[in-house]
Structures are given as C-alpha cells and as structure tokens.
Amino acid sequence: RMNPRWVKIYDVSDAGPKAKRSINGVIFDNEYLLQYTRLKHAEDLFFLGTWHSHPSGSSLYPSGTDKSTMVMLSIYQEYGYYPVFIITKWENQTFYLEIYELNHHHEIVSREFISF
Numbered sequence: 001r002m003n004p005r006w007v008k009i010y011d012v013s014d015a016g017p018k019a020k021r022s023i024n025g026v027i028f029d030n031e032y033l034l035q036y037t038r039l040k041h042a043e044d045l046f047f048l049g050t051w052h053s054h055p056s057g058s059s060l061y062p063s064g065t066d067k068s069t070m071v072m073l074s075i076y077q078e079y080g081y082y083p084v085f086i087i088t089k090w091e092n093q094t095f096y097l098e099i100y101e102l103n104h105h106h107e108i109v110s111r112e113f114i115s116f
Contacts, residue, residue, distance in 0.1 A: 028069050051086035060087045060098040071106045
C-alpha cells in the first residue's frame with residue numbers, strides 16, 4: 001500500500017529461477033518477474049520496483065542490462081506510476097544507494113543519491 005508519505009511493503013521477490021548470477025552481477029529472470037508482478041496485481045498489490053547491488057569500485061549508474069530490465073518492467077505497469085530502481089554498494093566502510101526512475105520515453109529522469 002502507498003500514499004504520498006509512506007509505502008508498506010508486503011512481499012519481496014527473488015530475481016527468479018532462471019536468473020543468471022555471477023560475481024559481477026545478476027541478470028533477472030524477466031519472464032518470472034512479469035508473471036510475479038501480474039500475480040501480485042491480481043491480489044490487489046502493485047510492483048514498486050527493484051533493487052540490487054553493484055560491486056565495490058564500480059559505478060552505481062545502471063548498466064545496459066539494468067536499463068533493459070528497467071524498461072521491460074516499466075512497459076508492463078498500467079497503473080499510472082513509474083517504478084523505482086535502486087542500486088546499492090558497500091565501499092570504504094560506507095553504504096551507497098542510488099534511486100532511479102524512467103519517464104514515458106524510457107529515459108532515466110531522476111536520481112537520488114544517499115550514503116551512510
């Protein structure tokens with residue numbers, strides 16, 4: 001559930017059974033994620049977005065694979081809002097977090113950078 005000041009998260013999904021994981025990253029199982037989000041919509045829940053981490057020493061900016069996943073997941077959202085995509089990393093004893101959103105042209109339009 002969500003209103004302008006808060007979000008309540010009811011469920012979290014894995015990357016999917018056919019996701020490809022390596023030391024350098026993960027490629028989401030997009031078919032699974034689409035099926036999962038459709039199932040949750042049927043339960044009157046909605047897709048908020050995704051999050052994953054990047055390795056230390058790398059950029060928090062979305063890779064080509066990240067952007068492809070962001071576009072694919074955004075296309076299937078029919079509820080008047082755009083999902084958020086969060087990328088994190090742990091580096092030099094600091095946790096970094098960047099939040100991204102796509103516009104209707106599938107361009108990255110907002111970024112929020114947080115470290116603690």
